[in-house]
Amino acid sequence: MSMSHRVSDAALTKRLNALEGKAREAQKTIDDLKSRDALKTQFLSNISHDLRTPLAAIITHAEILRDGMLGELNQKQRDSVSGIVNGGQQLLDMIDEILSYVRSASDQVTLLPTEFSMADLVDQVKLLNQPLAAKKHITIERLNGDDLPLVFADRDKIKHVLANLIGNAIKFTNNGGRAWISFSRRGRDEEELLVEIGDTGRGIARAHYDLIFREFAQVDASPSRQHHGTGLGLAIARRFVELHNGRIWVESELKKGSRFFFTLPLNVPRA
Amino acid sequence: MPARILIVEDSPLVTDAFSILLRESGYDVDVAGTIAEAVEVAKARPADLMLLDISLPDGDGLDLLDQLREQNSLPRATLAMTGHGDSRTRQKCLDAGCAEVFLKPVGISELLRRIEHHLA
Numbered sequence: 564m565s566m567s568h569r570v571s572d573a574a575l576t577k578r579l580n581a582l583e584g585k586a587r588e589a590q591k592t593i594d595d596l597k598s599r600d601a602l603k604t605q606f607l608s609n610i611s612h613d614l615r616t617p618l619a620a621i622i623t624h625a626e627i628l629r630d631g632m633l634g635e636l637n638q639k640q641r642d643s644v645s646g647i648v649n650g651g652q653q654l655l656d657m658i659d660e661i662l663s664y665v666r667s668a669s670d671q672v673t674l675l676p677t678e679f680s681m682a683d684l685v686d687q688v689k690l691l692n693q694p695l696a697a698k699k700h701i702t703i704e705r706l707n708g709d710d711l712p713l714v715f716a717d718r719d720k721i722k723h724v725l726a727n728l729i730g731n732a733i734k735f736t737n738n739g740g741r742a743w744i745s746f747s748r749r750g751r752d753e754e755e756l757l758v759e760i761g762d763t764g765r766g767i768a769r770a771h772y773d774l775i776f777r778e779f780a781q782v783d784a785s786p787s788r789q790h791h792g793t794g795l796g797l798a799i800a801r802r803f804v805e806l807h808n809g810r811i812w813v814e815s816e817l818k819k820g821s822r823f824f825f826t827l828p829l830n831v832p833r834a
Numbered sequence: 835m836p837a838r839i840l841i842v843e844d845s846p847l848v849t850d851a852f853s854i855l856l857r858e859s860g861y862d863v864d865v866a867g868t869i870a871e872a873v874e875v876a877k878a879r880p881a882d883l884m885l886l887d888i889s890l891p892d893g894d895g896l897d898l899l900d901q902l903r904e905q906n907s908l909p910r911a912t913l914a915m916t917g918h919g920d921s922r923t924r925q926k927c928l929d930a931g932c933a934e935v936f937l938k939p940v941g942i943s944e945l946l947r948r949i950e951h952h953l954a
Contacts, residue, residue: 615917619939620847623855626942632858655939675922719921 604665611662615655622651657793663723664778664795667802674717674806676831681756682708684718685744688725692733699738703729706745714756715831720803724811727796728760728823735821736764754830759822766817776801776811800825837953838862840881840909842872842898844891848938852885855942861949868892869901876907883952884909887938888916888927896930903931911952915940 625647627633636644666672682705689703696703714721725744732742740763749755767775771782778798804811804825815821839861843849849865856863864879866872869892876884888895895914902908914927914935927935933952936945 612917615938616845617847620845620851622939623848623851623942627851627855627858630942632855 604668607661608665611658611665614658618651618655618658622648622655625651660793660795660799664793664799667799667806672806674720676715676717678713678715678833679718681711681714681721681746681758684722685725685729688722688729689744691726692729695730696733696742699733699736699740701733701736701738701740701742703733703742704744706743708744708746711746711748711756712829714827714829715833716807716827717803720806721827724800724803724825725758725760727800728825731796731823732760732762732764732821736762740764740820748829749826752830754828756827756829757824758827759824761820761822763820766819767813767815767821768817769815772813772815775813836860836862837882838864838879839949840864840866840872840876840884842866842869842884842890842895843887843915844868845887848887855946856949859946869895869898872898873901873905876902876909877905880907881909882911883949884912886912886914886932888914888923896927896932899931913945913948913952 625644628636629641629644629648685705685708689705692703729742729744736742742760742762745759745761747757747759749757767782775782776797779794801811804827808828809826811823811825813821813823839856841849841852841856841863843852843865844867846867849867853863853865864875864881866875867890869890872884886895886898890898899908899912908931911933912931914932915938916923916927916935917938924935934948936948
């Protein structure tokens with residue numbers, strides 16, 4: 564009896580040592596992957612920042628030409644140079660999105676909460692999107708929200724979320740469609756603000772509801788896809804909402820439209 | 835006498851573009867690529883207005899404001915240019931004494947309008 568105990572003790576010790584060895588190896592792999600991930604993040608951050616500078620110069624030079632500061636251009640020349648400005652601007656927006664993603668992905672991301680009116684912020688973002696909406700004859704409407712309490716959150720980050728959702732609503736809605744923003748309060752003590760951004764656009768299949776919030780994911784990732792982008796916008800939006808202890812999701816019907824929702828707690832203690 | 839503008843920016847690509855823009859608009863333009871260079875240029879030829887990139891190879895561009903103040907060559911207005919649009923950076927620039935903060939790239943018509951406003 565005592566003999567078999569000794570044998571089994573020895574076997575257990577051996578097994579324990581083997582497991583500890585494996586755990587050490589696994590930890591080493593985790594540390595290694597973490598440091599590689601940090602390197603990749605740093606690389607993305609540096610390269611995005613460095614791409615901005617020459618691009619800024621290209622856009623400025625093209626604007627100088629377009630605005631006739633070095634001599635009047637004819638219509639065809641002006642159209643062509645406007646193409647450089649617009650293309651550069653689009654590229655710049657994509658670089659900025661990558662930068663936002665990199666910053667949101669780093670561990671040091673912190674919230675700088677202040678008190679502000681959501682309705683005012685929505686109106687600001689609406690105004691920024693007005694030129695594109697007007698071009699597509701899409702109406703953007705804020706349906707309510709004048710009587711909401713002030714929220715205590717990181718204004719820049721919530722603005723980013725709204726800009727992404729409202730921008731998408733316009734991007735994926737055909738000419739003459741509608742987009743809207745509305746608010747409601749949820750919870751037993753109405754302690755949660757629910758923000759809805761809806762559109763009458765092309766819609767999203769149920770199978771893609773989760774996919775669209777993942778990094779680098781696009782419903783149509785083929786080279787011939789109609790809409791190009793980094794595939795980071797909604798992943799950043801999700802991260803920013805979750806940093807505020809909120810949730811974000813979509814409800815949609817193909818060819819009818821989409822309704823994106825996100826929540827923000829209203830009972831946040833003021834610092 | 836045209837108003838004099840000092841551009842402090844380390845990328846020659848960007849200073850070239852702004853120099854063309856501002857000279858074509860009738861301003862007298864000086865360029866510096868570092869804080870140290872800007873201190874020297876401003877001492878020799880004080881500017882009426884400064885376009886300042888806040889990240890420079892030899893330090894935080896905002897420190898330049900203190901140095902220029904000390905040697906009495908601070909321009910009437912400083913317009914900061916930054917690659918970061920966050921409100922913390924914006925506030926830091928305003929606290930340091932910048933009149934305005936622009937996110938790069940700055941649209942040229944907006945920039946010219948604001949420069950004219952500050953020199954009026």
